[in-house]
Amino acid sequence: MFDQSKLDETRQARDKWQETTLRQTTDHRPERADKFITISGEPVNRLYTPADLSDYDYMRDLGFPGEYPYARGIHATGYRGKLxxxxxxxxxxxxxxxxxxxxxxxxxxxxxxxxxxxxxxxxxxxxxxxxxxxxxxxxxxxxxxxxxxxxxxxxxxxxxxxxxxxxxxxxxxxxxxxxxxxxxxxxxxxxxxxxxxxxxxxxxxxxxxxxxxxxxxxxxxxxxxxxxxxxxxxxxxxxxxxxxxxxxxxxxxxxxxxxxxxxxxxxxxxxxxxxxxxxxxxxxxxxxxxxxxxxxxxxxxxxxxxxxxxxxxxxxxxxxxxxxxxxxxxxxxxxxxxxxxxxxxxxxxxxxxxxxxxxxxxxxxxxxxxxxxxxxxxxxxxxxxxxxxxxxxxxxxxxxxxxxxxxxxxxxxxxxxxxxxxxxxxxxxxxxxxxxxxxxxxxxxxxxxxxxxxxxxxxTHQRTIVGVNDYVSNEPLSVPILEMDPQGYERQIVRLERVRNERDNSATQAALKRLQDAARDNANLMPPILEAVHSYATLGEVMGVFRRVFGEYREPVIV
Amino acid sequence: MSKYHPTAKQKIRVLVAKPGLDGHDRGAKVVARALRDAGMEVIYTGLRQTPEMIAEAALQEDVDVIGLSVLSGAHTVLLPRIVELLRQNDMSDVLVIAGGIIPDEDVPLLKEAGVHGTFGPGTLTEDIVKFIQEHVRE
Known part of the structure; x- marks a missing residue:
């Protein structure tokens, strides 16, 4: 992206800056920390210049918005067309x-x-x-x-x-x-x-x-x-x-x-x-x-x-x-x-x-x-x-x-x-x-x-989280907390019972049976799943079919 | 004196458990490691533990402390149930602590039920270590 002779010029100027202006400043006032890192622990330099992008190729690495490789976004107009x-x-x-x-x-x-x-x-x-x-x-x-x-x-x-x-x-x-x-x-x-x-x-x-x-x-x-x-x-x-x-x-x-x-x-x-x-x-x-x-x-x-x-x-x-x-x-x-x-x-x-x-x-x-x-x-x-x-x-x-x-x-x-x-x-x-x-x-x-x-x-206070490990305040909490319908669970169970009682149960069972056969076979499962939910099979019933056919996974316990 | 009593030379034994369906295990794992680094013996149950499984593990592992992590909001149902099962197993002297998304107004209910300490987001791990060291059965 940058001309080689211009890059060399920039590097020399940067080195000179480090020995003069920068040194005077840090002698007078040292930086806040020996090293600065991102939240992910990656080091962050004091300053970035064209020297940090010496292999950069605008067309290869950035290109234009809406065009390969999309570094500048997938829409030609960014958010100017639609937020x-x-x-x-x-x-x-x-x-x-x-x-x-x-x-x-x-x-x-x-x-x-x-x-x-x-x-x-x-x-x-x-x-x-x-x-x-x-x-x-x-x-x-x-x-x-x-x-x-x-x-x-x-x-x-x-x-x-x-x-x-x-x-x-x-x-x-x-x-x-x-x-x-x-x-x-x-x-x-x-x-x-x-x-x-x-x-x-x-x-x-x-x-x-x-x-x-x-x-x-x-x-x-x-x-x-x-x-x-x-x-x-x-x-x-x-x-x-x-x-x-x-x-x-x-x-x-x-x-x-x-x-x-x-x-x-x-x-x-x-x-x-x-x-x-x-x-x-x-x-x-x-x-x-x-x-x-x-x-x-x-x-x-x-x-x-x-x-x-x-x-x-x-x-x-x-x-x-x-x-x-x-x-x-x-x-x-x-x-x-x-x-x-x-x-x-x-x-x-x-x-x-x-x-x-x-x-x-x-x-x-x-x-x-x-x-x-x-x-x-x-x-x-x-x-x-x-x-x-x-x-x-x-x-x-x-x-x-x-x-x-x-x-x-x-x-x-x-x-x-x-x-x-x-x-x-x-x-x-x-x-x-x-x-x-x-x-x-x-x-x-x-x-x-x-x-x-x-x-x-x-x-260890290497990171400051405002209000947690620094700038702590003991004032009481002042945001209201969401309250939910205390009868929600009972109402949900009543509705679920009604669904189980009022549906055409033989149709539901037949749909679940076809779903089970499809699961054991290699067919695409979407059509039999759609049939089952249309017949008001419950989520637990449909997933129960899969649990029986596919089994359940247990993860390795890692601390 | 209880048979669960740890002598000064014995390591404190802690069961870290995830009750219910909640899969947020970042906090449980961080706390488990921090307690281990503080010299405690830590057993982590893994996910999706019913109250019965946790009480049984506590008994089998003969622990001094149980740390329960819940971020799903089910703490008001699951934690009292676990404490009740511990009582039935004659393990009332086990220190029970909980962490996760636990609103302040639920803390009295949990204390009443027998949860000794609750630690919300932003807790420093050293505070949990200190709490255990100060409150584990003497």
Whole structure:
């Protein structure tokens, strides 16, 4: 990017600066620390110059927005054409309560839905199962059958709004309930837009909401790729997620590398099934964390786009540019929020959200200030949404495309993250690939090590967390906490009993039998799942069939 | 004096457990390592433990302390149940502590149920170590 003689000139000038101006300054006032590091522990230099980008090639490494390798974003006009989708993750208690929250958020200017499910739903249990003790509606909404989905989506224009659903092991079943609900309202499948998270690999790695062993789980995922590419061309069949990897304690480089490694694994499985890469890759989407280290995060998103584009084109031979484009959702870092002085979290969220926007995210969830205490109250969720609106409309950062390109620091960091990710790809390959590495506990151990290192740095005051290990205040808590319907569980059980009693039970049992036969065979499971949910089979019944056929996974315990 | 009494020379034995369906194990693992680094004997149960499994593990492992981590909001149901099962196993003298997303207003209920200490987000691990050393049965 830079002329060699100019580079030499810059290097000489830098050396001279170090001996004169810099030395005078540091003699007079030493720096605050011997070394400065990112939140991931990566060293940060005092100053970056063209000398840090000596091999840089603008066309090869950056290019133009909307063009390969997409380092500068996937849209030619950035956010000048359309802002990112403001998509607040919401769900608690019963379908009625969450439906009210969705309508509130839409009234407040949210532009997409994002459904949080409770733990029994995420693990495919009905709420009256013994394993579900105490968990109903606690960290999301309970969806036990299509009857709940119908209430949850009541009054929501499913042909106009896109919906993201954070669901993994039972993703195919919950997706089928969504499709079936729309069909009953006369909305054809091909009009539906949205995303199912459906990323089982990161469940084994980080979030731990797996049910079945990896192979049958991957079969279900690829079944959704295949079905989606045929019938729901506007649906993102997966959201390959680094978010949970980061929340579990990984570094930025680990988040980047493990997520993309998972992405390539899904591509391999799709190709193995016999699908044309360009038929399903354009509907793969991604989901990253936005943590506090502003520039490291921006570099991470830019590196992610560049790595994905190169691998898709060069390694997997994708020809459709849409297969090369890494599209992603971002959520601010839940783990960065403090229970102490929770109002301070609004500042953290604003910084993180700004990084996501400057990194070119397609959609964004901003966490609420009270999330280290409980699920968000309406007030806290509103402030979080307003934070996005202030960035969008008042800061003017969305007025030019990829404004940080060419920053010596940001470009050097982008290169560094890409190099770190490549090293991880090699290590994973040496272990035999993603699934053997999961079974060996490789990712889990890397993440646990990083989490422990980070906590140790806080404990020993090498890192300052405002309000936690410095600037502590003992003033009483002043944010209100969400209160849920205390009768919610009883009402859910009554509805579930009614569904079980009022449906045509012989039709349900026949559908479950056909599903079981299909599971034992190699057929695509989406059609029999759709049939089962249309007949009001409960989530626990459908997942019970799979539990019997596929068995359950137990992870290696690693501390 | 209880048979669970640790002498000055014995290491404090701690069971770190994840009750319920919650898969957030970052905190449990960090605390397990910190307690180990502080010289304690730590057994980690892994995920998805029912109250019965945890009480049984505590008995089998003959522990002095149980550290329970819940971030799902199910603490008000699961933790009292675990303490009750410990009582039935004649292990009332085991120190029970909990961490995770536990709102302040739930703390009295948990104390009442027999949870000796709760540690929310932002807790320094040295504070947990100190609490255990000061409160483990003498």
């Amino acid at each position: 990112w989708t403001m998509r607040m993750f919401a769900g608690f208690g019963t379908a009625e309560e969450t439906n009210q929250r969705f309508k509130y958020l839409l009234e407040q200017g949210q532009t997409g839905l994002s459904i949080a499910f409770d733990l029994p739903t995420l693990y495919g249990y009905d709420p009256d199962a013994p394993e579900a003790l105490g968990e109903f509606g606690k960290c999301g909404v309970a969806v036990s059958s299509m009857a709940d989905m119908e209430i949850l989506l009541e009054g929501i224009p499913l042909d106009h709004i896109t919906t993201s659903m954070t669901i993994n092991s039972p993703a195919a079943v919950i997706w089928a309930m969504y499709i079936a609900t729309a069909e009953r309202r006369g909305i054809p499948k091909d009009k539906l837009g949205g995303t199912t998270q459906n990323d089982i690999l990161k469940e084994y790695i980080a979030q731990k909401e797996y049910i079945f062993p990896p192979k049958p789980s991957m079969r279900l995922v690829v079944d959704t790729f295949e079905y989606g590419s045929q019938y729901l061309p506007k649906w993102n069949t997966i959201s390959i997620s680094g978010y949970h990897i980061r929340e579990a304690g990984s570094t930025a480089a680990q988040e980047l590398a493990f997520t993309l490694a998972d992405g390539f694994e899904y591509i391999r499985w799709g190709i193995e099934r016999g699908l044309d890469v360009d038929d399903f890759a354009p509907r793969l989407s991604f989901f990253f964390n936005a943590h506090n280290d502003f520039f490291e995060e921006i570099a991470k998103y830019r590196a992610a786009r560049r790595i994905w584009a190169r691998e898709m084109k060069e390694t997997f031979g994708a020809k459709n540019p849409r297969s090369w484009m890494l599209r992603f959702h971002t959520q601010t870092a839940g783990v960065s929020l403090t229970a102490q002085q929770p109002e301070n979290n609004t500042a953290r969220v604003a910084i993180q959200a700004l990084a996501a926007v400057l990194g070119g995210t397609q959609s964004l969830h901003t966490n609420s200030m009270d999330e280290a205490l409980a699920l968000p109250s309406e007030m806290a969720a509103r402030v979080a949404l307003r934070t996005q609106q202030i960035i969008a409309h008042e800061s003017n950062v969305a007025n030019t495309v990829d404004p940080l390109a060419g920053s010596y620091f940001v470009e050097a960091m982008t290169n560094h993250l890409e190099a770190q990710a490549n090293e991880y790809f090699e290590r994973i390959e040496k272990l035999g690939g993603v699934i053997p590495a999961i079974e060996a506990g490789f990712f889990q151990r890397e993440i646990a090590d990083a989490a422990y290192r980070y906590q140790h740095e806080i404990d």
